[in-house]
Each structure stands twice: as structure tokens, then as C-alpha cells.
Amino acid sequence: MTEEKKLARFFGKEDVLESARHSSLHAVQPAPRLSASVEPIFKRNDIGAREFEYTERDFERVRTLIYKRAGISLTPAKQDMVYSRLARRLRAKKMTYFREYLDALERNIDPAEWEAFVNALTTNLTSFFREAHHFDILADNLRKISEKRPIKIWCNAASTGEEPYSLAITACEALGSMTPPVHIIASDLDTNVLKHGERGIYTADRVDRMEPARLQKFFIHAGGEQAGSVRVRPELQRLISFRQINLLDTRWDLQGPFDAIFCRNVMIYFDKPTQYAILERFAPLLRPEGLLYAGHSENFMHAAKIFRSMGRTVYAKVAPADASGKVGTA
Numbered sequence: 001m002t003e004e005k006k007l008a009r010f011f012g013k014e015d016v017l018e019s020a021r022h023s024s025l026h027a028v029q030p031a032p033r034l035s036a037s038v039e040p041i042f043k044r045n046d047i048g049a050r051e052f053e054y055t056e057r058d059f060e061r062v063r064t065l066i067y068k069r070a071g072i073s074l075t076p077a078k079q080d081m082v083y084s085r086l087a088r089r090l091r092a093k094k095m096t097y098f099r100e101y102l103d104a105l106e107r108n109i110d111p112a113e114w115e116a117f118v119n120a121l122t123t124n125l126t127s128f129f130r131e132a133h134h135f136d137i138l139a140d141n142l143r144k145i146s147e148k149r150p151i152k153i154w155c156n157a158a159s160t161g162e163e164p165y166s167l168a169i170t171a172c173e174a175l176g177s178m179t180p181p182v183h184i185i186a187s188d189l190d191t192n193v194l195k196h197g198e199r200g201i202y203t204a205d206r207v208d209r210m211e212p213a214r215l216q217k218f219f220i221h222a223g224g225e226q227a228g229s230v231r232v233r234p235e236l237q238r239l240i241s242f243r244q245i246n247l248l249d250t251r252w253d254l255q256g257p258f259d260a261i262f263c264r265n266v267m268i269y270f271d272k273p274t275q276y277a278i279l280e281r282f283a284p285l286l287r288p289e290g291l292l293y294a295g296h297s298e299n300f301m302h303a304a305k306i307f308r309s310m311g312r313t314v315y316a317k318v319a320p321a322d323a324s325g326k327v328g329t330a
């Protein structure tokens with residue numbers, strides 16, 4: 001089994017892989033409205049059919065709800081994915097029809113179900129030192145600024161924590177200390193992944209590509225029920241605060257300015273207007289010399305007024321004079 005498959009199985013989101021493969025092909029623009037037919041996509045008693053009745057109208061409702069709640073734009077190609085992710089919720093609630101589940105959700109009978117609904121529909125694929133070149137760029141920048149003042153980094157859409165811990169390791173290595181003057185805010189919308197990140201325990205396959213010296217320095221063997229897994233050292237945990245932040249919210253519970261904002265592999269799930277609105281709100285939170293790091297298949301050319309590309313999916317803030325069209329100094 002490949003590592004990706006193991007990860008997907010671990011988080012009970014086997015369809016994550018499929019989703020990640022298609023991610024660059026979809027979700028950039030809101031998909032056209034479906035005809036919203038009430039014909040079941042899968043009838044309960046059909047041969048080879050699924051457990052719960054699920055119509056195109058149900059899918060359309062899910063699409064609208066998750067778009068409003070999380071900004072996530074689902075294309076029609078995601079019908080099967082939505083079924084498999086939410087079927088577990090129907091089972092847990094002992095319901096038979098998707099419409100029954102969605103009616104209850106909309107009536108807000110059980111507000112906690114909204115959290116479960118969102119958690120079920122997020123895609124959390126991540127890994128330690130993913131897109132490794134970004135960590136080299138960050139290390140260079142940290143060395144330049146560390147003598148002057150404490151450093152603040154915001155890692156949003158941090159998923160299960162591999163990304164913020166990679167940032168913390170980078171800071172320790174770049175500044176030659178297990179207690180560097182660095183504070184990392186790691187946020188995500190999905191409360192399950194946040195708990196995982198906070199715990200800081202990872203199965204051996206999650207770290208098997210890490211250099212042995214790094215592994216030895218920054219991880220310890222987890223004992224008890226977690227035997228066979230590794231735990232990040234408490235020094236790393238002390239550099240990070242995990243908290244829930246929905247990038248769609250109009251107020252974010254954090255205070256800049258940040259020296260770096262990591263926003264990687266989440267904007268692909270948002271349409272361009274949503275991306276633009278978020279980028280507009282990142283800009284004032286980033287120091288003038290700070291950098292914004294994006295995912296490998298994301299580009300913010302449509303927001304060139306706010307961020308300019310520095311290459312390799314790293315962006316710098318456009319200085320106000322540049323933004324007005326005049327020749328300015330950065």
C-alpha cells in the first residue's frame with residue numbers, strides 16, 4: 001500500500017486521494033447549478049445500490065451548504081465523494097434519506113452536527129515538509145530577521161499538524177535552538193484535524209521519509225497505546241498554538257503582523273472571488289517584507305494588485321504605491 005493510501009485509510013477518507021488528484025481540475029469556479037432532479041442518484045434497493053437514498057437535489061443542497069459554511073466549491077464530479085463522506089453521518093444518526101439528514105441540519109436540531117458535516121467534507125491530505133523548497137526559503141528569511149525581534153508565522157489550513165511542525169523544525173534548525181523566538185499559529189476549520197495536530201502523535205509511516213537525524217532530534221517514541229508511533233518533542237509543541245479559524249469568517253481570532261503566512265493547498269477548494277476576498281484580508285496581516293506561501297497548484301495572478309509572485313508559489317505584498325499603478329518602492 002502506498003503511503004498516500006495508508007494516510008487516506010488512517011483518516012477514513014480514502015476518497016481524499018481521488019479528490020487530491022482532481023483538485024487542480026476543479027473547484028476554481030463555482031460549478032453551474034445542477035438540474036436538481038429528485039431522481040435518486042442511488043436508490044436504496046437497486047442492485048449494487050447504496051445504503052441511503054441520495055438524489056441530485058440532495059447533492060445540490062450539500063453543495064450550497066458547504067459553500068456557504070466553508071467556501072468549498074464542489075463540482076458535480078464530487079457526487080460520489082459527498083455520498084461516501086456523509087453516509088457515515090446518516091448511519092450515526094440512524095437516518096435513511098439524505099433529505100432527512102439535510103432537513104435536520106438546516107433546522108439546526110443538533111448544532112454539533114454542523115461541525116461533523118464540515119469535518120466530513122474537508123480534505124486533509126498533508127505531509128511533513130511537503131513542497132520542501134518553501135522551508136528553505138523560510139529558513140533563509142528567519143536567519144535574516146531573528147536577531148531583531150520575535151517572529152510570528154500563521155499557518156492556516158494546517159490540517160493534522162505536519163505543516164506547522166515542519167515550520168517549527170525549520171525555525172529550530174535555522175536559528176540553532178530548540179527554543180527559537182518564533183511563535184506559530186496553526187489554524188484549520190476542521191476540529192478533528194486540529195485535535196490531531198495538538199496531540200502531535202504520528203504513525204511511523206508519516207515520518208518514514210524524514211532524515212534520521214531530524215527524526216531523532218525532534219521526535220520521541222510514543223508509548224502505551226500509541227506504541228510504534230512517534231510524538232513531537234514538547235519544545236516544538238510550545239512553539240505552536242492550534243486554534244479553529246474559518247478562512248471565510250469576517251473576523252479572525254489572531255493578531256498580526258506576521259512574518260510569513262502559509263496558506264497552502266486550501267485555496268484550490270475556493271472560487272476566485274472567495275480567494276480574492278481572503279487575500280485582501282491577508283495583506284494587512286503580513287509585514288511589508290513578509291511572504292505568503294501558496295500550494296503547488298495555486299496561483300494568485302488574479303490578485304496581482306495585492307500580491308506579486310516571487311516565483312515557486314511564494315508571494316510578496318504589493319506596496320501601496322505599486323497598487324495605485326505608480327512606480328513605487330517596496
Ligand SMILES: C[S@@+](CC[C@H](N)C(=O)[O-])C[C@H]1O[C@@H](n2cnc3c(N)ncnc32)[C@H](O)[C@@H]1O
Pocket residue numbers: 069070071072122123124125126127130156157158159160163187188189190193245246247248263264265266269295
Ligand atoms: C488539503 S489540506 C492542506 C493541508 C496543508 N496546508 C498542506 O498543504 O499540506 C486543506 C485543509 O484546509 C482546511 N479548510 C478547508 N476549508 C477551510 C476554511 N474555510 N477555513 C479554514 N480551513 C479550511 C481543511 O480542513 C484541510 O485541513
